[in-house]
Amino acid sequence: xxxxxxxxxxxxxxxxxxGSLWVAGIRNPVIALRWCLAFAAITLGCTLFVFVGQxxxxxxxxxxxxxxxxxxxxxxxxxxxxxxxxxxxxxALLHLLTVLTTVRTKFAFDSFAWMxxxxxxxxxxxxxxxxxxxxxxxxxGVGLTWLELVxxxxxxxxxxxxxxxxxxxxxxxxxxLDPALPVKSATLASLLIFVxxxxxxxxxxxxxxxxxxxxxxxxxxxxxxxxPLTGMYIAIRLVLPVAPSWxxxxxxxxxxxxxxxxxxxxxxxxxxxxxxxFLFLSNxxxxxxxxxxxTSLSLTGSLFLWLSAALSLSGLGxxxxxxxxxxxxxxxxxxxxxxxxxxxxxxCFLVTGLGCVGFPGTLGxxxxxxxxxxxxxxxxxxxxxxxxxxxxNGIAIMxxxxxxxxxxxxxxxxxxxxxxxxxxxxxxxxxxxxxxxLYPQAGTASLYRAAESALKDSAAHRLTSQANKESAHTExxxxxxxxxxxxxxxxxxxSRNGP
Amino acid sequence: MEIATVLGLSVLLSPVLLLATLxxxxxxxxPLSERNINRLARLTMLVGLLASIGVxxxxxxxxxxHVTVLSAAWIRLPHYHFFVKFVFDRxxxxxxxxxxxxxxxxxSFATRYMHRERGYNRFFTLFAIFIxxxxxxxxxxxxxxxxxxxxxxxxxxxxLVAFLQERPAPVRSGLHxxxxxxxxxxxxxLAAILMHHMLGEGDFGRLLATDPAHPWxxxxxxxxxxxxxxxxxxxxVAAAGKxxxxxxxxxLPRAMEGPTPSSAVFYxxxxxxxxxxxxxxxxxxxxxxxxxxxxxxxxxxVTATYAHVVGSVQTDIxxxxxxxxxxxxxxxxxxxxxxxxxxxxxxxxxxxxxxHACVRTLQFVRAPMLLQDYxxxxxxxxxPLRRPNAGFLRLIPVRCRAWxxxxxxxxxxxxxxxxxxxxxPFVKLFGCFxxxxxxxxxxxxxxxxxxxxxxxxxxxxxxxxxxxxx
Numbered sequence: 030x031x032x033x034x035x036x037x038x039x040x041x042x043x044x045x046x047x048g049s050l051w052v053a054g055i056r057n058p059v060i061a062l063r064w065c066l067a068f069a070a071i072t073l074g075c076t077l078f079v080f081v082g083q084x085x086x087x088x089x090x091x092x093x094x095x096x097x098x099x100x101x102x103x104x105x106x107x108x109x110x111x112x113x114x115x116x117x118x119x120x121a122l123l124h125l126l127t128v129l130t131t132v133r134t135k136f137a138f139d140s141f142a143w144m145x146x147x148x149x150x151x152x153x154x155x156x157x158x159x160x161x162x163x164x165x166x167x168x169x170g171v172g173l174t175w176l177e178l179v180x181x182x183x184x185x186x187x188x189x190x191x192x193x194x195x196x197x198x199x200x201x202x203x204x205x206l207d208p209a210l211p212v213k214s215a216t217l218a219s220l221l222i223f224v225x226x227x228x229x230x231x232x233x234x235x236x237x238x239x240x241x242x243x244x245x246x247x248x249x250x251x252x253x254x255x256x257p258l259t260g261m262y263i264a265i266r267l268v269l270p271v272a273p274s275w276x277x278x279x280x281x282x283x284x285x286x287x288x289x290x291x292x293x294x295x296x297x298x299x300x301x302x303x304x305x306x307f308l309f310l311s312n313x314x315x316x317x318x319x320x321x322x323x324t325s326l327s328l329t330g331s332l333f334l335w336l337s338a339a340l341s342l343s344g345l346g347x348x349x350x351x352x353x354x355x356x357x358x359x360x361x362x363x364x365x366x367x368x369x370x371x372x373x374x375x376x377c378f379l380v381t382g383l384g385c386v387g388f389p390g391t392l393g394x395x396x397x398x399x400x401x402x403x404x405x406x407x408x409x410x411x412x413x414x415x416x417x418x419x420x421x422n423g424i425a426i427m428x429x430x431x432x433x434x435x436x437x438x439x440x441x442x443x444x445x446x447x448x449x450x451x452x453x454x455x456x457x458x459x460x461x462x463x464x465x466x467l468y469p470q471a472g473t474a475s476l477y478r479a480a481e482s483a484l485k486d487s488a489a490h491r492l493t494s495q496a497n498k499e500s501a502h503t504e505x506x507x508x509x510x511x512x513x514x515x516x517x518x519x520x521x522x523x524s525r526n527g528p
Numbered sequence: 529m530e531i532a533t534v535l536g537l538s539v540l541l542s543p544v545l546l547l548a549t550l551x552x553x554x555x556x557x558x559p560l561s562e563r564n565i566n567r568l569a570r571l572t573m574l575v576g577l578l579a580s581i582g583v584x585x586x587x588x589x590x591x592x593x594h595v596t597v598l599s600a601a602w603i604r605l606p607h608y609h610f611f612v613k614f615v616f617d618r619x620x621x622x623x624x625x626x627x628x629x630x631x632x633x634x635x636s637f638a639t640r641y642m643h644r645e646r647g648y649n650r651f652f653t654l655f656a657i658f659i660x661x662x663x664x665x666x667x668x669x670x671x672x673x674x675x676x677x678x679x680x681x682x683x684x685x686x687x688l689v690a691f692l693q694e695r696p697a698p699v700r701s702g703l704h705x706x707x708x709x710x711x712x713x714x715x716x717x718l719a720a721i722l723m724h725h726m727l728g729e730g731d732f733g734r735l736l737a738t739d740p741a742h743p744w745x746x747x748x749x750x751x752x753x754x755x756x757x758x759x760x761x762x763x764x765v766a767a768a769g770k771x772x773x774x775x776x777x778x779x780l781p782r783a784m785e786g787p788t789p790s791s792a793v794f795y796x797x798x799x800x801x802x803x804x805x806x807x808x809x810x811x812x813x814x815x816x817x818x819x820x821x822x823x824x825x826x827x828x829x830v831t832a833t834y835a836h837v838v839g840s841v842q843t844d845i846x847x848x849x850x851x852x853x854x855x856x857x858x859x860x861x862x863x864x865x866x867x868x869x870x871x872x873x874x875x876x877x878x879x880x881x882x883x884h885a886c887v888r889t890l891q892f893v894r895a896p897m898l899l900q901d902y903x904x905x906x907x908x909x910x911x912p913l914r915r916p917n918a919g920f921l922r923l924i925p926v927r928c929r930a931w932x933x934x935x936x937x938x939x940x941x942x943x944x945x946x947x948x949x950x951x952x953p954f955v956k957l958f959g960c961f962x963x964x965x966x967x968x969x970x971x972x973x974x975x976x977x978x979x980x981x982x983x984x985x986x987x988x989x990x991x992x993x994x995x996x997x998x
Contacts, residue, residue, distance in 0.1 A: 187972045237969045293958040294965075326608050364696055372650075373557055388683070389676035395603065398672070402608065405721045412721055420714040427686065427706045435693030436700075452557065459555055469603055477605050 031087070037078040038091035038107050039098060041117060042153045044072050045124075049145035058136035062128070065141035069125040072148065076117040079156075083114035084475060091156065107156045111479035112265060115336060115472075116155045120257050123343045124148040126454045127249045130347050132354040135247070147173055147253065155262060160203055163266060167229075167259065168196055174246070174254050183245035191228055191238035198225035199263070206271060219272040223280060226268055230260025230317060231310050233287040240306050248302070248350040255309060256343045261316050261335055269320060270486050280317055285414055287314035292421035296428060301349050301359035304429050308345070311422055312338045312385050315415060319400045327403025328480035333473060334396030337384060337465070341393055344381030344458035348374055352433065355445045361429060364436025370445040375434040377455040382426035384462040386419050392465040395473060532586045536597025536616060536667075538579035539624060543663055546572040547656040550649065559649040566639045569652055573632035576663070580624045583616050593618055593743035596669060596733070611731060613669030617744045619808055619878065623666040626882055630797050630889050631659050637893055638789040651691060651787065658684035658790075662798055665805070671720040671730040674809075678716055678770070681799055682709035688790040689783050701782035707951075708779050712769025716806075719762035726755045736812050745867075745874045749812040756816035763810055764824060771803025771857050773831045777838075778943035780854055784846035791846060792892030796853050797885035804860045804881055814868040824865030832858030834940055840921060841936040845895045849888065856884045 048068030055061040082088035091109035098106050109117075128144060150173065154166040171192045178185045202221030205214050226232075231239040243251045264280065291311030298304035316338055319331025351374055352359055356367065368375050380391070387397030397419060404412040447455065465472060546568060553559050560568065587595060595616040603610040616624075638655070642648050661680030668674035686709060690702025720730055727750070729735040736747035749756065767773065772780040772795075783795050794800065807814070807824060814821040832855045839851025863877040894901060906913055924932055938944070970977045 184973050184975070186974060187969060190972060237965060237972065240965075241969060241973065290961070293954065294961060297955055297958045297962065326605070329605065364699065366694065368693060373555070376555060383683070389679045394676075398610065399603075399608070401717070401721055402724065405725045409722075409725065413718060416714050416717050416721075420710040423710050423713075424707050428703055431690060431693075431699045431703050435690055436696040438694050447557075456555060473603050473605060 032078070033082040033087040034093055034095065035078070036093035036095045036097070037075045037082065037088075038093070038109065038117075038156055039096055041072055041075040041079055041121070042107070042149050042156065044068055044075060045145040045152070046149040048072075049142045049149065052145060053139060053142035058141075059133075061141045062131065062136065065128050065145060066125070068145055069121070069128050069148065072152070073118060073121040073125050076121040076152070079109065080114045080118050083109050083111065104159070106159055106162050107153065108158045109156060110158075110482065111475055112332065112483065113155050113158075113262075115475070116257065116262070117152055119336060119339055120151050120155060121148070122457075123253060123256055123339070124151075126343070126347060126457065127253055129450045130351055130454045131249065132351070132448075135249075135354060137247075140247075143173070143177060144249075144253075147250075151253070151257060151259075154259065155257070158266065160267060163263075164199055164203060167199065167263065170254070170259070171196065174242075174250065177250050178242075178246055181246065184241075185245075187241040188238050188245075191235060194235075195225050195228040198222065198228070199267075203267065215271070216273070219268070219276045222263075222267050223272065223276050226260055226264045226280065226317075227283055229263060230258070230284070230313060231255070231287070232260075232283045232314060232317075233290050233310075236287065236310055239310060240303060243302050243306050248346065248353065252343060252346040252350070255313075256339050256346065258313050258316060258335055258339055260313070261320075261331075264317060264320055265483055269483055277320060280320065281411070284314040284317035285411060285418075287311070288318065288418045289414060289421075292418045292425065295425035296421055298425075299360065299362040301353070301361055301429065301433065304361055304425065305346060305349055308385065308422060308425060309342050311418060312342060315397075315400065315418065318411065318415065319403060324403045324406055325477060325480045325484060326399055327407060328484060329473060329477045330396050330399030330401070330403050332476040332480055333469075334387075334393065334400055336472070336476075337387075337392035337396045337462070340458065340465075341381045341384035341391070341462055344455075344462065345378065345385060347454060347458075348378045348381060351447070351451050356439070359433060361432045363432070365433050366435060366437030366439045368434040369438055370441060371447055373447040373452060373455060375430070377459065378434070379430055380459045380462060382430060383423075384466070386423040386426055388423070390463060390466050392462050392469070394466055395469040399473070532583055532590075532595050532616070533597050535579045535582040535586065536595065536614065539576055539583065539628075540598070540614060540663060540667070542572040542576040542579070543656060543659040547653070547660050550653040550656050554649060554653055562639075562643070562648055565649065565652050566635070569635045569639075569656075570632065573628055573635055573659075576659075577625065577628035577632060580621065580628055584621050584625065587616065587621065592740050594738065594740040597667075599669065610672060611670050612673055613731065613733075614667040614673070615669035615732065616667065617738070619744045619805075620666045622878065622882055623805060624663060626885055627659065627662045627666060627798060630793055630885065631655070631662075633889065634789045634793045634893075637792075638787075641789055642787065645787075647691060647693075651688070651790070654684045654688050654691070655790065658688070658794070658799075665802060669732055671723055671732070671735075674806075675713075675716055675720055678766075678802070679713055681802060682706070682713060682770075685709070685783070685794055685799055688794065689786040691786050691790070698785035701779075701785040704782055705779045708769050708776050712766045712776075715762045715769065716766035719759050719766065722759050722762065726759070727751055732809065736810070745808070745811050745871060747812045749816050751813070751816050753817045753819070756813045757820050760810070760813045760817055760820035761823075763806060763813070764820070764827065767803030767806045767861075768827065769803070770806070771800055771861070772854055773803060773827055773858065773861065774834050774940075775942050775946065777831065777834060777854060778939060778946065780850045781842070781847045781939070784844075784850055788846075788892065788896055791850075792889050795850055796888035796892040800853055800857055801860070801881050801885060804857060804864060804877065807861065807864045808874060808877060811864070811867060811874055814865060818868060821865045821868035825862050826865075828858045828860070828862030828865060830858070831861065832856075834858075836919070837921065837932065838936045838939050841933060845898050846892070849891055849895060852891075853884070853888050856880070856888075860884070 045068055052061050052064050055064060079091050083091060091107065124144065150166055150170045154163065154170060157163045157166060175185060175188060175192065178188060198221040202218045202225060205218035228235045239255060288311045291307045291314060295304050295307035295311060298307060316331050316335045319327040384391035384393045387393040401412050401415050404415055549568060587593060597614050597616065599611065599613040601609050602612045642651055657680050661677045661684060664677030665674055665681060668677060686702045686706035689705055690699045692698045723735060724730050727735060733739060736749055738744055738747040769776050780795060784791050814824060835851045835854035835858055839848055839855065842848045842851060860877050860880050863873045863880060867874040867877065902913065967977055
């Protein structure tokens with residue numbers, strides 16, 4: 030049996046799910062942490078096998094003859110392509126690092142079981158192409174995070190309002206496209222999904238749930254909910270193939286406004302968490318900008334920026350989380366002078382922060398370079414706006430660095446130095462951000478293929494839609510609906526209705 | 529492999545290895561001892577210097593004036609290539625030799641000056657970033673490679689100004705410089721992208737038609753005057769930010785908050801000349817657009833005059849030296865602009881740059897011993913030293929002198945203008961957005977409006993109420 034014939038994809042989701050059941054029964058938080066770490070590490074290993082199998086072509090869709098789900102449901106629920114393959118190890122790594130850097134003072138009953146549960150859901154989300162299953166998984170992820178807020182006894186209204194609207198728009202939008210359902214309108218569907226993407230991506234003006242989530246949920250939960258940039262995944266899977274071009278333009282405009290707004294807000298914030306949120310929103314929105322530009326290059330830049338932003342922002346978030354575990358909520362209205370206590374965290378802050386803004390030598394530089402290059406071909410004004418946004422983000426990062434780590438000296442009789450697990454996380458992130466920045470060819474080539482594939486699907490859909498419109502007056506509705514074209518990776522009307 | 533290639537790669541790799549060793553050690557919390565840092569830094573400077581002199585020798589003996597040591601695609605996609613290319617020519621060789629020479633001297637100086645200083649390892653790590661940035665910028669054969677070096681120089685510069693990080697003032701200055709540098713970087717990046725967009729090239733060899741047969745400064749550019757003007761204007765903004773030309777001159781005296789060795793090599797010698805270097809590298813643009821050349825001349829002369837007037841009222845030696853540097857940089861820029869009509873002036877500007885960098889480094893390094901030097905000189909000649917005359921400032925009408933004095937004392941109000949008309953409105957606007965957003969959030973959550981202080985400044989004011997940014 031070949032190593033790539035092992036059902037790594039199903040194991041990637043099954044192991045954390047199994048782990049959550051196992052860890053839930055452990056009362057001692059230290060032992061629970063160790064088990065959680067073990068399950069998260071094994072999951073990362075499985076996702077790496079999935080990624081290697083996809084990248085080398087040994088298992089391009091992650092399918093294995095030992096898979097259980099196709100036998101149970103008589104359909105392929107989990108399926109990979111070049112786009113989602115690198116996202117799985119990324120998500121698994123982020124979970125592992127988050128668990129690894131959790132300090133003892135933050136251990137809470139059942140939190141590790143929740144973490145593994147959420148990891149399984151997120152991995153399944155990124156390994157899924159089937160629209161309804163994807164929508165279901167997205168809603169489960171949203172619901173579990175809401176439950177976490179409720180468990181902490183925090184206000185959930187802002188989150189619930191936004192996520193409720195997100196759920197309604199997403200389900201309603203896709204329902205309008207489903208031939209099995211009575212309501213059909215491509216424009217209405219596109220609009221609803223467009224609104225859902227805007228909400229989930231935290232685009233201005235429907236972004237306040239992100240600040241509220243970071244304010245009231247634990248930093249780790251909020252980070253893991255937002256950092257993989259799920260909004261971008263929805264946009265690629267559900268919007269790009271079916272939306273008319275004006276929807277993509279609208280997403281781009283909203284994203285560009287959010288990116289600029291987020292950068293400006295990050296530069297004037299007086300609290301570290303809010304600074305992080307706005308920096309996050311700005312970078313996440315830049316990722317969405319590339320989607321509209323319709324060029325393989327800009328979409329490649331966007332996808333590359335997606336990976337680099339997820340990694341760098343998570344690293345930055347984990348650094349702020351580690352600082353908060355030592356010094357409490359961090360203020361940016363005065364100099365804190367924390368460098369002497371934690372120089373390694375200062376270096377990590379700088380490396381991850383500069384990685385976010387596309388500084389040369391980091392992973393973000395490549396993504397930003399490709400995105401700006403692609404944008405210049407499509408719209409010089411967009412390219413200029415991206416460059417200026419990145420410049421302001423750079424100012425915001427250094428301002429936060431200076432305010433947190435210098436300008437004075439924090440006095441403490443306790444050692445607040447970095448711990449060994451935190452150092453491991455810092456080194457891992459730095460190596461990935463700097464190593465990926467110095468040798469980007471493999472990643473860019475793979476993402477370029479993914480971008481071309483996504484654009485081909487999108488173009489094929491538009492052509493078919495146009496043909497459908499032209500023949501609309503001669504064909505009965507039922508026939509027209511059955512011809513509604515969906516991308517190659519989406520199940521057609523026949524398979525959706527069953528064999 | 530040819531000997532020039534081996535030597536060229538040594539020039540590139542020696543500072544990279546220094547950075548990797550110092551930076552990697554810091555990251556895994558295994559910093560080298562002072563002695564090992566010194567040995568490693570001196571060795572890499574020596575290797576870099578000898579290798580760059582070796583390349584010069586090979587070029588002189590071989591009679592070539594344009595050697596490409598590395599040309600490889602860093603990213604290769606259909607319809608897009610990111611080339612990394614390094615070129616030794618009449619412009620880059622003198623500058624890279626100067627870089628290793630001055631950095632080597634400063635390493636020796638800093639070894640004693642920074643002895644047992646807190647952050648010794650940090651100083652040399654940042655210094656290594658600077659050297660890598662300088663070498664990449666000098667040898668860059670494409671605009672993208674130049675941009676990478678340009679950014680590294682900016683980062684190390686801002687962090688070294690804020691080196692004495694337990695005091696707020698250096699940190700505030702570091703942030704001020706970083707903000708100006710980001711504007712400059714954005715302009716350079718836009719210029720690079722516009723070059724690709726308008727002219728289809730970022731490779732200097734093809735863009736400026738420089739090759740072994742037509743080495744620098746004989747290049748030409750196939751751009752229309754309008755294209756040359758647009759790209760040139762962005763490059764001028766980039767150069768003005770990096771070289772502290774008007775209206776960005778306010779950061780130069782602030783940069784003196786850093787340790788003397790870094791001030792010497794950054795603001796007396798190398799970093800402050802990078803703007804002039806950029807204009808020299810892109811010299812065919814000046815020929816393609818005479819309007820741009822006139823603008824460069826004007827900018828250079830205005831900067832030189834401004835720096836001379838402001839420098840004449842400074843009361844501390846590092847500020848005096850920084851404005852004296854700026855005067856010379858202004859003149860060098862003016863010479864580069866004039867080169868559009870008299871090409872030999874580009875050689876003059878290069879020689880001016882090299883000579884000025886050496887003299888100014890010496891002055892900066894001697895600055896902490898200025899009083900001792902004066903006492904020794906006055907003791908030797910048996911009387912007080914002659915005060916320098918006021919030069920052309922004597923020509924100012926008497927009734928205007930008070931105004932000029934105040935203007936000079938306030939450093940031309942350049943910082944105030946930038947702060948009042950750019951930074952303050954920005955902070956105010958986003959402070960207003962922040963308030964609105966908090967109220968909206970409170971409304972949605974059904975809470976009482978929270979009383980959170982709204983931003984009024986980029987950085988908090990100092991204890992005495994002074995601040996560099998609103």
